[in-house]
Amino acid sequence: MKKLALLVLALFLPACGVRGKSQESVVRRRLEGEPKTLNPILATMDPEQIVLALLERNLLDYDEKLNLVPGLAEEVSDSPDHLTYTIRLHKDARWEDGTTVTSRDVVFTLTALLDPKTPALTRRALFDGFVKAEAVDARTARVVFSTAAAGRRDAFNLPLLSAAAWAGADVATHPRNRNPLANGPYRLGSWEAGRTLTLVRNTQYFGEKPAPEQVIFRVVPETAPAFAALQAGDLDEMRLIYAQKKELDAKAGMAGAPRVVTFDELAYSYLGWNNRLPVFADRRVRRALTMLVDRESIGRNLYGGLAKLANGPLPPAHWAWDASLTPWPYDPKAAEVLLDEAGFRKGPDGMRRKGNLRLAFTLSLGMGSDVQRQIVELAQQSFRKAGIEMAIQPLEWAAFAAKMDAGELEAWAAALNLDPNPDLAVSWHSAQVPPVGLNAAFYRNHEVDVLLERLKTTFDREETRALLARVQLLIHDDEPVTFLNIPLTKWGVSSRLTNVRTSPYGLFLFWPGAAGWRTSTTTGPIS
């Protein structure tokens, strides 16, 4: 019996001391899913981008205010006609094997990216109009386009492939896709499939060396175990849901308790209306729908007061957001008047009709978000009181996305994430309706189309701001979708992490992002 007790003790006791002294310069981070590839031009998912942000610098990086700043490139300049871009690489930029990052790598990357065989799903469209890329000298490359585009500098927020490492095989299936050559502050130490990726400090990195020696990414799909790990010190950061934030708030000030970081992101939630359908064709109906949804109450009760009201297609975190646009108010009475004016009057059964057309539709949502489901149920109750019949159809995410891409949804609930310099034409231009583009609302407004076209070739920032203001106003007036809320992003961060900065692009996808983090024992960067 004694022996058995000792055996049990031997088995369990080490669990109490998982973290030792050597862990002090290690940052332990959570990934909600495993990266599918670490090929930077093929990567699309968040886990991939989060890991790559520490492995690879981009030619130009976004800073925390989302300005493009030098990365691998000291400078990216364009010709007066905006057709030729000259890239001047940093003189000290090196790959982890010590070889220099050269213009040959730039040319190789662009050639691979634009190869018809390469499935670079999200990066390729940024290089529309590409004509050629050529090396001028070892540090200088030139990229020529057939058309000028205002957002083109953003395309150079581009990581590189090492020509020497990636040449000779199809980049889509290259073994390097799981073992990339790094030029950033860390390099890949090991990758235990499905469990952990360990990054170690890249001694060849040309910039300021990061303070922590290692970053260990652990794949933790479920939020409850991740939260337990954050509190136990086995993880140093994770995205929080509201209930978790409240729990951490209650522990604020206690020794060792993780702290909460909140920030605005470039995202908003909305209810989409298929403007092609007769029930949604009249903007008075769409405005009425918006005015029937109590978004302040949603922000207060479902987001714990940590959400702003959305007023249009740009969120407040965007530099050109128009603060002067007042969101449509919650006003059920005024909404009913609008519905009457639009010809949808209440019948004896209390439901609204316009001739034979009932104000009834099905709203679909991708399964997974409890908050979104609750918002939709609240809207349904409010619509019913106003004589509008809305059926709710939860769909598996892939089915939901497919129907949205095909323009088959009548109405839907979703959240939209924007890039730092989003091209609004992708979502709002009438030529971008499904199956070509993302304008699943089938929104059409000639003036908006003209403005969006002008924006593509407007290089002056103030002129761009004015055009974007007009676009926001027009879309706000038309209310093609119900712009709901901009929930604050909530992050739990270990108390031992310092210098954690945020940006509208999140915690990681700007420079220095997580590369600038320090632990309590690694107070300064290594020079």
Add this chain to the structure above:
Amino acid sequence: MLRFALRRVASAVLTLLGVLALVFGLVTAAPGDAAALAARAGGNRAVAVSPEALAAFRHLYGLDRPVAERFLTWVWRAVRLDFGRSLVDGQPVTLRVARALPTTFALNLAALLLACVIGVPLGVAAARRPAGRLDRISGFLCDALFSTPSFVVGLVLLLVFSGWLRVTPLFADAETGLRGFLLPVVTLALASLAFVARFVRVCVATALADPAALAGRARGEGPSEEIRRALRRSSAPFAAMGAALVPSVVSGSILVERVFSLPGAGGLLAEAVFARDLPTVLALTLLSAVVVVAASLAADLVTAALDPRTVREDVPAAGGVAA
């Protein structure tokens, strides 16, 4: 007996082909394709996707070829154990499955053994005194376990033992060794234990109520001999129970794997289904189907060996009537 076995093998092969064709058809017909889903980056991003890049993705994985051609090509390659590349990460499917399977296999096998080690004696003990105290308590506990989703059990165990008491690690990996697998094994075992214990209890109780058992008692058989004979008489249903439990050894448990952050076959299958990663779905389906069919075949053969009447058409099996 040999004819019986050959007939069952032939029908097993047809079953496998049928299952594969059905799964292929279902996944192909389901809305959403792997290329568009990959472009969506797992969410809803307002980013232009190049039609050329989508076409390149579809061409790379043969998604632009006719459905029948894709299925036949897959079967032809599968015969040579080439299951293609995953549409999720471009890795060979064999490699992905080979990475996931050891975790699933080890976990579920250990859980099954633990469930049997506890469940069989518990079931036998409960059967000896039907409606006795042990029977009632074990019945209540088994019903409670049976009706509680295993991911809830897992989450509670994880939060209590790993999060609160800190006696087991939160994550299983090389650093934590076998201790990391303790809670997932217990979670999975608890789910099977309820089934095993109740099944054994019913079988043994039925066998003990059989006239043959009564005759044995009349001959003066002791309790242990009586149980031994009851277990022997229950071997055919036990074989069927084994056939029902064995497939979980390779199919895994999606939710338990998620709760314990374990990269197993269950999670791989769920990811593949949601990403419309047909080659991975088919390979895992084939693997599961082979194990199900093999287990059921083995159960049939064991039953036939124990009770030859089940394979003879002229003699009624136990409880049956000859035509």
